[in-house]
Amino acid sequence: MYYAKPLAKLVGELEKLPGIGPKSAQRLAFHILRSPEDEGRRLAEAITEVKSQIRLCSVCFNFTDRDTCDVCRDPKRDRSLLCVVAEPRDLVAMEKTNEYKGLYHVLGGVISPMDGIGPDMLKIRELTSRLDKDGIKEIILATNPTVEGDTTAMYLAGLIKPFGIKVTRIAHGMPVGGDLDYADQATLIQALEWRREM
Amino acid sequence: MRITRFHITNFRNYIDDSFQPDEGINVLVGPNGQGKSAILEAAYVLATSKSHRTSRDGDLIRIGSNWARVTAEVEREERGDVILEITLVRNEKKTVRINRVKHEKVGDIVGQMNAVIFSSSDLDMVKGEPSNRRRFLNLEVSQISPQYVYALGRYKRVLEQRNKVVKEARIGRTNGRSLEVWDEQLVRYGSILIEKRAVFVRRLSEIAERVYNQLAGGLENLEVFYEPSVRIDSPKSQEEISETFAKQLLDARKADIVRGTTTKGPHRDDISFKVNDMEVRYYGSQGQQRSVALAVKLAEIGLVEETVGEPPIALLDDVGAELDQQRRAQVFDFVYDRCQTLVTVTAVRELPQEILARSTLFTVASGTVQRA
Ligand SMILES: [Zn+2]
Numbered sequence: 402m403y404y405a406k407p408l409a410k411l412v413g414e415l416e417k418l419p420g421i422g423p424k425s426a427q428r429l430a431f432h433i434l435r436s437p438e439d440e441g442r443r444l445a446e447a448i449t450e451v452k453s454q455i456r457l458c459s460v461c462f463n464f465t466d467r468d469t470c471d472v473c474r475d476p477k478r479d480r481s482l483l484c485v486v487a488e489p490r491d492l493v494a495m496e497k498t499n500e501y502k503g504l505y506h507v508l509g510g511v512i513s514p515m516d517g518i519g520p521d522m523l524k525i526r527e528l529t530s531r532l533d534k535d536g537i538k539e540i541i542l543a544t545n546p547t548v549e550g551d552t553t554a555m556y557l558a559g560l561i562k563p564f565g566i567k568v569t570r571i572a573h574g575m576p577v578g579g580d581l582d583y584a585d586q587a588t589l590i591q592a593l594e595w596r597r598e599m
Numbered sequence: 600m601r602i603t604r605f606h607i608t609n610f611r612n613y614i615d616d617s618f619q620p621d622e623g624i625n626v627l628v629g630p631n632g633q634g635k636s637a638i639l640e641a642a643y644v645l646a647t648s649k650s651h652r653t654s655r656d657g658d659l660i661r662i663g664s665n666w667a668r669v670t671a672e673v674e675r676e677e678r679g680d681v682i683l684e685i686t687l688v689r690n691e692k693k694t695v696r697i698n699r700v701k702h703e704k705v706g707d708i709v710g711q712m713n714a715v716i717f718s719s720s721d722l723d724m725v726k727g728e729p730s731n732r733r734r735f736l737n738l739e740v741s742q743i744s745p746q747y748v749y750a751l752g753r754y755k756r757v758l759e760q761r762n763k764v765v766k767e768a769r770i771g772r773t774n775g776r777s778l779e780v781w782d783e784q785l786v787r788y789g790s791i792l793i794e795k796r797a798v799f800v801r802r803l804s805e806i807a808e809r810v811y812n813q814l815a816g817g818l819e820n821l822e823v824f825y826e827p828s829v830r831i832d833s834p835k836s837q838e839e840i841s842e843t844f845a846k847q848l849l850d851a852r853k854a855d856i857v858r859g860t861t862t863k864g865p866h867r868d869d870i871s872f873k874v875n876d877m878e879v880r881y882y883g884s885q886g887q888q889r890s891v892a893l894a895v896k897l898a899e900i901g902l903v904e905e906t907v908g909e910p911p912i913a914l915l916d917d918v919g920a921e922l923d924q925q926r927r928a929q930v931f932d933f934v935y936d937r938c939q940t941l942v943t944v945t946a947v948r949e950l951p952q953e954i955l956a957r958s959t960l961f962t963v964a965s966g967t968v969q970r971a
Contacts, residue, residue, distance in 0.1 A: 512777065513760065514760050514761075514763035514764045514767065514777070514781075519777060520776075520777055548753055548756040548757055548760070548784065549760070551784070552757075552760070552780050552784055555780045555784070556777070556780045559779075559780070590745065590746055
């Protein structure tokens with residue numbers, strides 16, 4: 402037995418976190434152990450609070466601590482514009498740009514049969530039910546440019562078409578300020594593939 | 600194009616070594632197991648990002664090391680000189696640098712330097728299973744088309760996903776329109792592969808026909824045919840191929856669901872080699888099969904030259920064991936004065952005297968290369 406029992410338990414829990422190997426887990430555990438009493442307690446509380454208070458917004462399925470999330474409640478948001486993302490972290494990335502003023506819909510993943518994720522496991526029915534009532538004029542599909550992200554966007558585009566709502570796909574490929582010489586060839590090809598009319 | 604400096608670290612049995620090949624023919628001589636072929640393999644990995652001998656990158660890393668690296672300074676007439684580097688890390692994705700700039704996509708290195716390798720597996724391409732020929736197509740078309748590299752990566756992924764969907768459908772679990780979008784994706788990337796392969800084989804056939812004619816002393820006639828799984832009658836545009844593929848994929852859907860796999864598409868393609876209208880794979884003599892393999896490889900040199908505007912680097916692995924004297928002479932005739940060539944032999948007497956006289960000699964012993 403290398404560690405005293407409570408320490409072994411902490412190391413064991415930390416090791417389960419993504420990207421944390423046994424060495425990092427040990428380093429983190431010793432750090433927590435050596436840190437002041439209240440720092441450790443604050444970490445424990447933060448974890449407990451996240452688990453007890455965060456749930457999914459009943460409208461857009463983003464993480465929220467209230468019944469409807471801050472974005473959905475915000476009266477200044479453009480309600481005719483809806484951006485569809487795969488994960489809450491994609492929503493955070495969009496928000497950080499400070500450019501987008503519409504609403505969101507978080508799918509909770511992308512279609513990937515190999516991972517056992519079919520369309521009915523995503524918040525797609527919930528998306529189509531929003532289309533009927535919310536006065537949405539444009540849907541922006543902002544899933545990642547992976548095979549699965551593209552396929553999900555195509556699937557959604559097919560579903561949304563009958564509603565007569567404009568569907569757009571975010572342009573991806575060229576990084577902003579990207580130097581064409583050094584751009585990855587695949588990125589360039591993709592940028593061409595998803596080019597749009599101006 | 601030519602390599603002016605070659606540096607190899609923790610690759611196969613090499614710890615750390617570098618050497619400067621000359622333009623023209625470079626002969627690497629040494630007993631077996633000393634690392635001659637590893638040099639050629641490393642050069643091929645730089646050209647294609649893959650080994651021609653193994654599909655497991657881990658095999659390329661020296662035992663006891665966690666990573667391996669190959670770097671080459673390459674002189675190019677058409678696109679300017681370039682420094683290429685590939686780093687393999689055990690159980691991780693390999694990384695590539697082009698002119699010291701790290702690229703996220705490994706595929707970006709493919710075709711920066713062009714190389715054609717002659718090795719014992721060439722005969723498998725003629726004699727072996729269709730998968731050998733698809734592998735050949737993928738490696739070679741990738742070298743001359745970045746779009747092919749991209750489409751191939753995507754196609755493989757879409758195929759895996761679609762196979763999963765049809766497997767589910769087989770046991771009655773269907774997911775609405777899900778199969779339709781995967782079909783659409785399969786067609787999108789598959790059509791690119793089909794079109795590029797068709798063009799490649801057509802051009803390869805033209806050149807191979809000429810080369811084979813010379814090898815066979817004008818007595819026999821070689822033709823190379825692309826045999827796509829999606830039946831397309833004549834040369835077609837990508838849109839027409841897409842339409843045809845989509846239709847045949849739909850027709851095969853029932854069969855696909857029964858079998859639980861995708862039965863139509865470039866992953867089922869083949870090519871055939873015909874000498875005097877006879878399928879060499881089944882009916883050719885050993886000698887004819889060797890000549891066909893050789894003609895195809897030499898034709899590749901011509902094709903790369905045509906496409907990128909300068910000849911590729913020729914890598915001849917153990918030609919002494921693989922080719923008889925006459926074919927050996929024909930190969931050197933072809934590459935001499937054209938390609939920078941790296942050739943491995945166990946003894947110098949395996950090479951024609953007049954070639955040896957114009958070569959630069961390197962001795963290879965226990966993972967070091969030295970100018971003789
Ligand atoms: Zn919300």
